[in-house]
Structure formats: C-alpha cells, structure tokens
Amino acid sequence: MPITAVILIGLIAALHLYILWIEMFAWESRGPKIFRSVPRTLFAPTKVMAANQGLYNGFLAAGLIWSLLIFDPLWAPRIASFFLLCIVVAGTYGAATAARRIFYVQTVPAALALAALWLL
Helix, strand or coil: CCHHHHHHHHHHHHHHHHHHHHHHHCCCCCHHHHCCCCCHHHCCCCHHHHHHHHHHHHHHHHHHHHHHHCCCCCHHHHHHHHHHHHHHHHHHHHHHHCCCHHHHHHHHHHHHHHHHHHHC
C-alpha cells in the first residue's frame, strides 16, 4: 500500500480508537465537552447506548489496523477499502442525521485515505 494511505489509515484507526474511548469509558466525563449540543442531563441515561456505538467504532479501528498488518499486496488494500467505505457510509449518515461536523471528522478523512489507496 502507498505510504500516504498507510499513514492516513493509521490516523483514522487512532481516531476511531479515541471515539471508542470517549463513548465507552468517558461518556459522562469527556462526552459533554465534545458533544456540546447534547444536554448534560442526557449523558447518564444514554451511557449504555453510547458504549454500544463505541464498540462499533472499535470494530472499524480493528479492521483498519488489521489491514495494516496484512502483507499480501492484493488483500491489504481490499480490507482497508472495505473498512474505509464503512466509515464513509457511517459518517455520511451521521452527518445527515446527527451533526454536519461528523462529515468533516469521519467521512472526509476516510475518503482521502481511499483516494490515496486507489490513486497512488
């Protein structure tokens, strides 16, 4: 895989691990500082739901990390493409239904990594 794609994939995996940490372990402490539009009173009752979302972000990160550990030049970019496309879809849906900022935080970086993967 091109080095640019590898770096972007690594950064996106780190981002999704960070999202996992916030949603699974720091929802009530760090969550209100990041999700300012959500009333503070909703963080405790939505803790389990957020943890579930965090787990899904962990699966995305795990898939991207897995793609970086595959040494087969045919399969590594295919696995990376699958997980990056999942992020593009999830980020686009999140931007359309929850907050436009998700598009810039998740969708754009994943699309850039896909471009680096497919074009370089």
